[in-house]
Amino acid sequence: xxxxxxxxxxxxxxxxxxxxxxxxxxxxxxxxxxxxxxxxxxxxxxxxxxxxxxxxxxxxxxxxxxxxxxxxxxxxxxxxxxxxxxxxxxxxxxxxxxxxxxxxxxxxxxxxxxxxxxxxxxxxxxxxxxxxxxxxxxxxxxxxxxxxxxxxxxxxxxxxxxxxxxxxxxxxxxxxxxxxxxxxxxxxxxxxxxxxxxxxxxxxxxxxxxxxxxxxxxxxxxxxxxxxxxxxxxxxxxxxxxxxxxxxxxxxxxxxxxxxxxxxxxxxxxxxxxxxxxxxxxxxxxxxxxxxxxxxxxxxxxxxxxxxxxxxxxxxxxxxxxxxxxxxxxxxxxxxxxxxxxxxxxxxxxxxx
Amino acid sequence: xxxxxxxxxxxxxxxxxxxxxxxxxxxxxxxxxxxxxxxxxxxxxxxxxxxxxxxxxxxxxxxxxxxxxxxxxxxxxxxxxxxxxxxxxxxxxxxxxxxxxxxxxxxxxxxxxxxxxxxxxxxxxxxxxxxxxxxxxxxxxxxxxxxxxxxxxxxxxxxxxxxxxxxxxxxxxxxxxxxxxxxxxxxxxxxxxxxxxxxxxxxxxxxxxxxxxxxxxxxxxxxxxxxxxxxxxxxxxxxxxxxxxxxxxxxxxxxxxxxxxxxxxxxxxxxxxxxxxxxxxxxxxxxxxxxxxxxxxxxxxxxxxxxxxxxxxxxxxxxxxxx
Numbered sequence: 001x002x003x004x005x006x007x008x009x010x011x012x013x014x015x016x017x018x019x020x021x022x023x024x025x026x027x028x029x030x031x032x033x034x035x036x037x038x039x040x041x042x043x044x045x046x047x048x049x050x051x052x053x054x055x056x057x058x059x060x061x062x063x064x065x066x067x068x069x070x071x072x073x074x075x076x077x078x079x080x081x082x083x084x085x086x087x088x089x090x091x092x093x094x095x096x097x098x099x100x101x102x103x104x105x106x107x108x109x110x111x112x113x114x115x116x117x118x119x120x121x122x123x124x125x126x127x128x129x130x131x132x133x134x135x136x137x138x139x140x141x142x143x144x145x146x147x148x149x150x151x152x153x154x155x156x157x158x159x160x161x162x163x164x165x166x167x168x169x170x171x172x173x174x175x176x177x178x179x180x181x182x183x184x185x186x187x188x189x190x191x192x193x194x195x196x197x198x199x200x201x202x203x204x205x206x207x208x209x210x211x212x213x214x215x216x217x218x219x220x221x222x223x224x225x226x227x228x229x230x231x232x233x234x235x236x237x238x239x240x241x242x243x244x245x246x247x248x249x250x251x252x253x254x255x256x257x258x259x260x261x262x263x264x265x266x267x268x269x270x271x272x273x274x275x276x277x278x279x280x281x282x283x284x285x286x287x288x289x290x291x292x293x294x295x296x297x298x299x300x301x302x303x304x305x306x307x308x309x310x311x312x313x314x315x316x317x318x319x320x321x322x323x324x325x326x327x328x329x330x331x332x333x334x335x336x337x338x339x340x341x342x343x344x345x346x347x348x349x350x351x352x353x
Numbered sequence: 354x355x356x357x358x359x360x361x362x363x364x365x366x367x368x369x370x371x372x373x374x375x376x377x378x379x380x381x382x383x384x385x386x387x388x389x390x391x392x393x394x395x396x397x398x399x400x401x402x403x404x405x406x407x408x409x410x411x412x413x414x415x416x417x418x419x420x421x422x423x424x425x426x427x428x429x430x431x432x433x434x435x436x437x438x439x440x441x442x443x444x445x446x447x448x449x450x451x452x453x454x455x456x457x458x459x460x461x462x463x464x465x466x467x468x469x470x471x472x473x474x475x476x477x478x479x480x481x482x483x484x485x486x487x488x489x490x491x492x493x494x495x496x497x498x499x500x501x502x503x504x505x506x507x508x509x510x511x512x513x514x515x516x517x518x519x520x521x522x523x524x525x526x527x528x529x530x531x532x533x534x535x536x537x538x539x540x541x542x543x544x545x546x547x548x549x550x551x552x553x554x555x556x557x558x559x560x561x562x563x564x565x566x567x568x569x570x571x572x573x574x575x576x577x578x579x580x581x582x583x584x585x586x587x588x589x590x591x592x593x594x595x596x597x598x599x600x601x602x603x604x605x606x607x608x609x610x611x612x613x614x615x616x617x618x619x620x621x622x623x624x625x626x627x628x629x630x631x632x633x634x635x636x637x638x639x640x641x642x643x644x645x646x647x648x649x650x651x652x653x654x655x656x657x658x659x660x661x662x663x664x665x666x667x668x669x670x671x672x673x674x675x676x
Contacts, residue, residue, distance in 0.1 A: 026485070052485065058515065063474040063508025070478020073463055074413075076485060093505070097468050098475060106456045106464055107447030108673035142674055166676035 003186060008178040010152040011041040011117075014159035015079065017188045019049050022077060025163060026053040028064070029081030029117070038081050039119070039178050039353075061087060065094035065116070069102065072112045077163055081117040085172070086129045088118060099168040100143030114168045115159070120262070121175050122212070122310070123343035124351040127301035133294070135210070136261075136268040138170045139240040145169045145193055146239040148211040152182030154237055157191030165193060174212040174262070175353070176345035194241035198250070202232035205320050206250040208273045209260035210236040213311075217260050220316035223334050229324060239269055247273060248280045255286035258319050260311075265293040287323045292316050303343040310342075356565055358635050360406065364564045365630055367402035368623045370648050371422040374431065377652050378421075378438070382600040386660070387438045389451035392419040392467075396562075396594035399622035400525050401426040403567025404493060404587070407575040410460045413483065415476035416495040418453045418467035419525075419593070423495050428460035431651065435659035442665040443658075449673070461490075469530075470496060470503035473522070477509045480518040491519040491578045499530035501545055502538060507552075510584070514552045517583035521574055522549070524588040525561060531597045532608040549586040561589025562622040592617035 005013070018025045027042065033054050037043035046054040057064050061082065068078040082088040088095075095116070102112050121130040139146045145167055149155040155173065162169040199214060200221045209217040214235040221231040232250050236243065251257050257277050259270035270291040277289060292311050300306050314336060318328035331337070340347055356364075375393045382391065394401070401422030408414065408427060416423040424434060430445065437444030438452050446454050453467040463479055466472045476494035483490050500506055501524060513520045524545065528535045546556045555577065559570045567589060574585040594614070596603035604614050630636045636644075 024486075058508065058511055060505075060508035060511065063477075063505045063512060066471070066474025066505065066509070067478035067481055067512055070415075070463075070475040070480070071482030071485065072478075073475070074479050074482040074486065074488075076482040093468065093471060094474065097471055098466065102464065103676045104673050105446060105450045105454045107445070107449050108676070109446070109456055109458055110464070111676035113676075145675075 002183055004181045005152060005184045006178065007152040007155045007173070007180050007182065008040045010156035010182070010184045011159055011173065012043060012045075013184070014156040015042065016045060016048065018079075018160060018163040019045065019053060021188065024075055025077045025079065026055070027079040027081065028055045028057045028068070029083075030057060030059060031083060032056055032081060038083060039175070041178070042081070061091040062094055065091035066098065068114055069094060069099050069112055072114050073102070073110050077113045079115045079117060079163060083119055084121050084130050085118045085132050085134055088116065095144070095168070096141050100141045103167070104143060111166045112168050113166045115162045115171055116168065117171045117173065119173055119175055120211075123176070123306070123345065124349070124353055125301045125303065125306070125343075126299065128298040131299040133263040135172055135239045136263050136272070139269065139272070143168065144240065146172065147193055147237060148172045148174075148239055149191075149237055150177065150211050150214040150235050152180065152184050154191050154197070156184050157189050158193065158237065160188060161190045161193050164190070169193065172211065176212050179346055179348060191237070194238045194243060196237055196243035196246040197235045198232060198246065199235045200231065200233035202230040202254065204230045204254055205256040205258065205323065206232045206234060206247070206254045207258050207260055207316065208234045208236060208247055210239060210269070211262055213260045213262040216311070216313045217316060219313040220320070223313065223317050223336070224320060227321070227326065229320060231320065242272065242276070244276050244280065247276055251277050251281040252284045255284055256320075256323055257285070258290045258292060258316060260316055261291070261293040263294060264296050265291055266296050268293060290319045290323065292319050303341070307342040360568070361630060361635050364402050364406055364568060365623075365626055365636075366644055366648070367406070367426050368398040368564060368626065369644065371398040371401060371425050372623050373645070373648050374425060374652055375421060377656060379595075379600040381656065388440060389438060389453070390598045391438065391452045391600065392598050393595050393600065394419050394422040394593065396617065396621065397525055397527060397591045398422050399564035399567050399626075400523065400561045400589045400591060403564045404521075404523055404571045406568055407571050408461070408491070408493065411490050413461045413463050413476070413479045413490060413492040414495070415463050415472045415479065415492070416465040417469070417472060417497060417500070418465070419497065420455055420465035420495065421452070424455045424457065424462055424465065427457075427462050429455060429457035429462050431655040432658045433457065435655045436662055439659045440664060441659055441662045442669070443662045447669065448665045470500035470506050472496070473500060474505055474509045477513045477518060477520050480513070480520045481516060484516070484518055491521060491575065493521045493523060495523050495525065497530070498524060498526040498528065498535060499538065500524070510549055510552045510554060513584040514554050517581070519578040519581070520584040521571075521578055522584065522586045524586070526588055526590050527593045529593065529597070529609070532606065534609070545588055546586070554584050554586050555582075556586035556588070558588045558590070561591035562617075562620045562625075564622055564626050594618065
């Protein structure tokens with residue numbers, strides 16, 4: 001049976017199954033047991049598992065991260081949630097100095113099984129401090145794992161894998177994916193961390209993307225097909241460990257690559273992907289690689305500005321067309337139309353969120 | 354205060370052992386074989402000895418960069434500590450940590466770290482996890498006066514009080530953060546006991562150079578914790594004799610006066626307690642010498658072990674990144 005649930009429901013189901021399967025799992029974060037339940041991803045958990053395992057917390061992100069780490073050292077498996085990536089930046093000390101290094105700096109004698117769920121905001125004026133997409137920052141740190149599932153199926157399978165992993169895992173979910181339906185089996189299943197997925201097979205060019213940008217990449221691939229360009233879309237799923245093999249093998253086949261990232265262009269995931277290709281598949285390249293990523297400026301708030309800030313399918317299509325010597329086109333010319341304003345993902349979003 | 358003889362002798366031996374271990378580090382550091390920072394607690398030993406005397410191996414301990422004393426008083430392996438400082442494979446952290454990252458899980462030492470206040474919330478988390486599992490253990494967090502200036506210190510107090518966790522916060526106030534005196538860091542009116550009280554946490558401040566006073570205050574605190582009444586805060590005044598980091602004296606730098614140093618030197622916790630033990634008839638001078646010889650032999654054996662045992666393989670740098 002093709003059971004369809006949303007990404008948010010998949011996150012909830014994974015959390016519920018992990019709590020039921022292992023008594024050492026607990027979830028905490030601001031608003032976890034509140035009536036909105038982190039955009040529905042924690043709804044009802046407190047009734048099922050009680051307030052000792054499903055808990056709200058003081059607004060002390062750094063201290064509470066240290067507390068989660070300490071509890072992990074004595075055998076607990078905490079899941080922390082932050083409703084925006086930006087809020088957790090105050091806990092970078094505990095994440096970078098402690099969580100990422102504890103296993104290593106004490107000679108492997110202890111482990112930190114900790115999942116930190118981070119939500120990326122976008123649209124409706126989220127602005128400079130509610131929209132940051134900092135996967136590159138976390139992926140830079142040895143000892144952390146970083147995942148960004150794009151589908152409901154992966155959201156569930158990767159959250160379960162993250163909870164069962166014995167390392168700190170930064171689990172980044174995009175707000176715009178929460179309402180998207182996908183096939184999700186009811187049973188508890190795992191999607192391995194560190195393995196990319198080919199979402200769309202192609203022969204002429206490789207797109208490497210993650211999270212929400214994977215939807216734009218797929219859309220771009222469909223548009224390019226009309227122009228006779230066969231594009232392959234690789235959804236990274238895990239930023240770290242990075243599945244270099246899948247990327248390199250694809251480029252060996254296509255000879256062209258566009259790295260697509262929902263993060264800033266400089267010093268980011270897109271640059272890392274291209275570096276891997278340059279080092280391992282240089283002689284297979286037929287064209288200079290390209291990047292489609294956020295411009296190197298903070299996210300503006302006004303929708304008049306933000307609408308031009310985020311790259312979309314049109315930007316990816318035109319980047320690829322230029323590789324083939326084809327002229328760029330507007331969205332109108334490509335036949336792309338949006339049935340909702342650009343600052344919301346679908347009609348159900350009416351702000352504020 | 355009269356002390357039980359066994360306890361008094363044990364407190365003395367613990368202090369003396371810490372002192373002699375660190376003086377051995379002072380002696381050998383110029384050989385340039387201990388190639389990592391060392392933060393010596395010479396002058397501050399009474400706090401480690403007096404606090405840890407109340408802990409069992411099951412109880413947890415976390416600490417900061419100046420942690421040799423805490424590690425030894427809690428029962429951490431001396432050989433593994435020297436091997437760690439020498440960067441050897443047999444070190445307690447297999448050479449990945451050095452003096453600032455001591456661990457001995459067999460006796461509840463869950464790790465020491467040098468980020469000021471960085472291990473305090475982790476200690477609270479250890480207590481939280483332990484409580485969630487229904488264990489009957491207490492956790493001690495050692496830190497210095499500067500840690501009380503960090504935001505995460507207050508965050509940790511708040512959560513420990515909120516959940517009534519069995520955490521003993523122990524502040525060793527040695528009046529300096531590197532060269533920065535307390536006077537440039539905290540208002541004169543600041544009262545940490547009032548601060549913790551605002552969180553509903555009971556506390557006491559005492560003389561950190563008087564081991565019997567530390568022992569008495571900690572006994573009361575530990576009883577409070579074991580009775581499930583929640584966290585407790587102890588602050589002990591003391592003084593580090595040597596430089597912030599390294600084996601030397603540095604009063605010549607002028608950040609503190611020689612007179613101030615000599616006042617504290619005169620209040621040496623080990624010497625004064627030794628005199629007390631002899632005067633009160635707890636120990637003869639011969640007994641004292643015997644204890645010193647025994648510790649000295651143990652230290653020599655540990656140093657010999659650490660010097661002789663092998664370095665880690667170069668490839669070991671690449672393992673244990675992930676569990």
